Amino acid sequence: xxxxxxxxxxxxxxxxxxxxxxxxxxxxxxxxxxxxxxxxxxxxxxxxxxxxxxxxxxxxxxxxxxxxxxxxxxxxxxxxxxxxxxxxxxxxxxxxxxxxxxxxxxxxxxxxxxxxxxxxxxxxxxxxxxxxxxxxxxxxxxxxxxxxxxxxxxxxxxxxxxxxxxxxxxxxxxxxxxxxxxxxxxxxxxxxxx
Amino acid sequence: xxxxxxxxxxxxxxxxxxxxxxxxxxxxxxxxxxxxxxxxxxxxxxxxxxxxxxxxxxxxxxxxxxxxxxxxxxxxxxxxxxxxxxxxxxxxxxxxxxxxxxxxxxxxxxxxxxxxxxxxxxxxxxxxxxxxxxxxxxxxxxxxxxxxxxxxxxxxxxxxxxxxxxxxxxxxxxxxxxxxxxxxxxxxxxxxxxxxxxxxxxxxxxxxxxxxxxxxxxxxxxxxxxxxxxxxxxxxxxxxxxxxxxxxxxxxxxxxxxxxxxxxxxxxxxxxxxxxxxxxxxxxxxxxxxxxxxxxxxxxxxxxxxxxxxxxxxxxxxxxxxxxxxxxxxxxxxxxxxxxxxxxxxxxxxxxxxxxxxxxxxxxxxxxxxxxxxxxxxxxxxxxxxxxxxxxxxxxxxxxxxxxxxxxxxxxxxxxxxxxxxxxxxxxxxxxxxxxxxxxxxxxxxxxxxxxxxxxxxxxxxxxxxxxxxxxxxxxxxxxxxxxxxxxxxxxxxxxxxxxxxxxxxxxxxxxxxxxxxxxxxxxxxxxxxxxxxxxxxxxxxxxxxxxxxxxxxxxxxxxxxxxxxxxxxxxxxxxxxxxxxxxxxxxxxxxxxxxxxxxxxxxxx
Ligand code: SF4
Ligand code: SF4
Numbered sequence: 001x002x003x004x005x006x007x008x009x010x011x012x013x014x015x016x017x018x019x020x021x022x023x024x025x026x027x028x029x030x031x032x033x034x035x036x037x038x039x040x041x042x043x044x045x046x047x048x049x050x051x052x053x054x055x056x057x058x059x060x061x062x063x064x065x066x067x068x069x070x071x072x073x074x075x076x077x078x079x080x081x082x083x084x085x086x087x088x089x090x091x092x093x094x095x096x097x098x099x100x101x102x103x104x105x106x107x108x109x110x111x112x113x114x115x116x117x118x119x120x121x122x123x124x125x126x127x128x129x130x131x132x133x134x135x136x137x138x139x140x141x142x143x144x145x146x147x148x149x150x151x152x153x154x155x156x157x158x159x160x161x162x163x164x165x166x167x168x169x170x171x172x173x174x175x176x177x178x179x180x181x182x183x184x185x186x187x188x189x190x191x192x193x194x
Numbered sequence: 195x196x197x198x199x200x201x202x203x204x205x206x207x208x209x210x211x212x213x214x215x216x217x218x219x220x221x222x223x224x225x226x227x228x229x230x231x232x233x234x235x236x237x238x239x240x241x242x243x244x245x246x247x248x249x250x251x252x253x254x255x256x257x258x259x260x261x262x263x264x265x266x267x268x269x270x271x272x273x274x275x276x277x278x279x280x281x282x283x284x285x286x287x288x289x290x291x292x293x294x295x296x297x298x299x300x301x302x303x304x305x306x307x308x309x310x311x312x313x314x315x316x317x318x319x320x321x322x323x324x325x326x327x328x329x330x331x332x333x334x335x336x337x338x339x340x341x342x343x344x345x346x347x348x349x350x351x352x353x354x355x356x357x358x359x360x361x362x363x364x365x366x367x368x369x370x371x372x373x374x375x376x377x378x379x380x381x382x383x384x385x386x387x388x389x390x391x392x393x394x395x396x397x398x399x400x401x402x403x404x405x406x407x408x409x410x411x412x413x414x415x416x417x418x419x420x421x422x423x424x425x426x427x428x429x430x431x432x433x434x435x436x437x438x439x440x441x442x443x444x445x446x447x448x449x450x451x452x453x454x455x456x457x458x459x460x461x462x463x464x465x466x467x468x469x470x471x472x473x474x475x476x477x478x479x480x481x482x483x484x485x486x487x488x489x490x491x492x493x494x495x496x497x498x499x500x501x502x503x504x505x506x507x508x509x510x511x512x513x514x515x516x517x518x519x520x521x522x523x524x525x526x527x528x529x530x531x532x533x534x535x536x537x538x539x540x541x542x543x544x545x546x547x548x549x550x551x552x553x554x555x556x557x558x559x560x561x562x563x564x565x566x567x568x569x570x571x572x573x574x575x576x577x578x579x580x581x582x583x584x585x586x587x588x589x590x591x592x593x594x595x596x597x598x599x600x601x602x603x604x605x606x607x608x609x610x611x612x613x614x615x616x617x618x619x620x621x622x623x624x625x626x627x628x629x630x631x632x633x634x635x636x637x638x639x640x641x642x643x644x645x646x647x648x649x650x651x652x653x654x655x656x657x658x659x660x661x662x663x664x665x666x667x668x669x670x671x672x673x674x675x676x677x678x679x680x681x682x683x684x685x686x687x688x689x690x691x692x693x694x695x696x697x698x699x700x701x702x703x704x705x706x707x708x709x710x711x712x713x714x715x716x717x718x719x720x721x722x723x724x725x726x727x728x729x730x731x732x733x734x735x736x737x738x739x740x741x742x743x744x745x746x747x748x749x750x751x752x753x754x755x756x757x758x759x760x761x762x763x764x765x766x767x768x769x770x771x772x773x774x775x776x777x778x779x780x781x782x783x784x785x786x787x788x789x790x791x792x793x794x795x796x797x798x799x800x
Contacts, residue, residue, distance in 0.1 A: 029208075040373060064526040067546055068546045106556045107768060
């Protein structure tokens with residue numbers, strides 16, 4: 001029996017705005033009348049480490065999405081998508097930003113960063129649908145590469161039971177007014193891309 | 195980060211657990227808030243700081259948890275509601291006042307909010323603070339989610355006043371750093387006019403008084419149970435003759451698992467310690483088999499086992515000791531579901547793993563920021579001391595530099611200096627250079643330095659002074675000249691303190707000046723007594739926030755021989771491309787790599 005309307009796992013690299021985005025989704029969900037539960041990564045991992053947030057719409061249990069249970073995996077970075085692929089449900093959708101961020105273990109030459117192909121192939125296998133998007137570039141097109149997370153929000157909006165107005169409203173109370181125009185454009189580019 | 199409390203207009207808001215706790219503290223009319231930063235607890239104090247003036251509350255970052263708790267105790271004894279906030283290991287630092295506080299009791303409601311960290315997300319151990327409540331003989335509330343955390347802390351103040359005892363609120367990481375829709379109430383003004391009433395038999399713990407108060411505490415144990423008997427956070431649903439008992443957030447995991455399994459299993463959810471004897475025995479008499487589900491220590495399990503001896507001696511009791519529930523790490527619905535399914539012979543969910551993730555992915559551990567001065571300090575330290583010296587270290591961002599070879603120990607706050615002393619006194623003859631951050635130094639490093647001076651420890655102490663408590667989210671401390679509310683205050687100088695405590699050699703140096711830093715470390719190494727090197731440079735994040743911009747650097751490919759020296763330095767802004775180094779957009783312009791490159795290939799971007 002389902003215990004949540006929609007389970008989302010958001011992953012990325014510390015500093016990419018994962019927490020901000022979870023908060024926007026959470027606020028929008030509240031507007032839409034859903035009970036909502038989220039789990040956030042604060043503290044140590046934020047120093048450029050791998051970051052994972054969970055958000056559960058229409059759920060009144062614990063904040064953690066069980067492994068194999070995510071309806072959507074929203075990945076801000078391709079390697080991180082694969083790192084948390086085991087959270088995806090068989091029927092789930094992975095939405096992946098294809099722009100890689102190399103960890104220091106790669107920049108210092110200890111490890112190599114796999115090709116996009118190698119990352120996407122196993123992802124494709126474990127879920128129902130894989131959507132790739134060059135969100136970092138689209139954010140730059142919108143006028144600010146920092147708005148990558150909002151491009152991803154636009155893409156995500158096609159797959160979750162929240163209305164665009166609810167998301168935009170939550171967005172506008174969460175980011176400084178002077179960035180709102182860029183963010184709206186970023187959202188729209190993301191939405192149209194998927 | 196400023197957590198928006200005031201913006202709560204609707205009575206239902208999407209709140210972080212810690213902000214919900216802060217909201218509860220405000221609603222309860224608390225007058226004094228103290229604490230020391232520590233993940234996952236820090237946001238509680240941070241969320242309250244902006245409201246200090248408006249509601250007439252004293253909010254402080256204390257120097258350490260012992261100071262924090264003692265300040266809060268003073269306020270309570272003067273008759274106001276007070277709260278002290280810390281992470282689990284912080285309670286070790288505050289354990290001295292905490293234990294005797296149970297004897298003296300309180301006047302104004304006093305809550306100690308202690309966040310546990312199952313899985314050690316950001317901690318050095320997984321201790322269970324419920325044990326502390328049990329040890330001290332005081333009540334403990336164990337919230338399952340942000341709503342309960344907010345509701346419980348308000349109740350905790352009332353309970354504290356009713357019993358004249360401190361109350362421990364014990365959220366865990368997945369409560370403190372969970373967010374959910376939370377219903378809130380009105381904010382009360384701060385209570386009556388406080389006044390300290392002299393009462394030596396109560397507040398002066400001479401042996402004769404202490405013996406009397408110990409008896410008082412023991413006599414209160416029944417009153418604690420009576421008070422907790424019908425709180426709404428202990429709930430029993432009787433179904434089939436198999437049951438689960440789950441505490442705090444494990445209760446939510448268990449409820450979800452039962453729903454998924456559609457299983458006919460009785461459930462008792464526990465939100466208090468001591469647990470309710472009535473509900474527990476009702477369940478125990480109803481079932482033949484029960485599983486106790488909780489994170490960390492088998493605190494509840496041991497309690498249930500004792501009760502079962504009386505109420506159901508034939509009971510089959512499963513939990514941590516039977517190996518059904520892990521004692522290490524945190525739980526989630528997946529694990530709890532499989533534990534319950536296993537108990538009832540239902541099919542288990544298969545653990546999903548994607549093998550490529552283990553095979554091809556590079557690890558992405560957290561690392562020091564680009565341009566972080568700690569990296570430069572450690573580089574210079576290693577140059578001067580060589581890799582064979584002994585490098586005890588401490589708790590802060592700098593512990594992330596463990597791969598540089600200059601972090602040999604990390605035990606608890608402030609232990610670097612004392613461990614270094616002990617290693618020397620044991621007879622270690624190699625050079626010993628320890629490192630400790632500024633906030634940690636002021637937290638518990640001070641007595642360690644004094645101890646080293648007093649007992650003639652021949653060691654070098656490096657204070658990594660970046661003018662902030664960086665790791666926990668950049669809180670101010672006594673060296674910064676600011677309080678938690680942003681008000682100006684006295685700034686203590688690490689250099690003056692080190693001199694006053696008796697160090698033989700005290701030199702402050704800018705770690706971005708690599709040669710000067712190496713040379714200072716060399717002099718410190720030659721010092722025959724206690725030497726202190728203060729490596730002073732703003733934390734990169736604070737520098738950026740305060741508008742400091744340095745010109746970035748770039749690699750001149752013509753001069754780069756591909757020797758990788760700069761790459762090995764480990765700054766995330768330096769990458770390696772086929773045969774030469776490259777500096778990416780993350781460069782903050784600290785200029786240290788340019789000083790490391792012996793081919794003069796790294797230049798400032800003009
Ligand atoms: S937050 Fe500050 S102290 Fe911590 S790693 Fe970054 S620059 Fe260094
Ligand atoms: S100057 Fe060099 S060491 Fe400093 S931040 Fe830039 S790349 Fe990193």
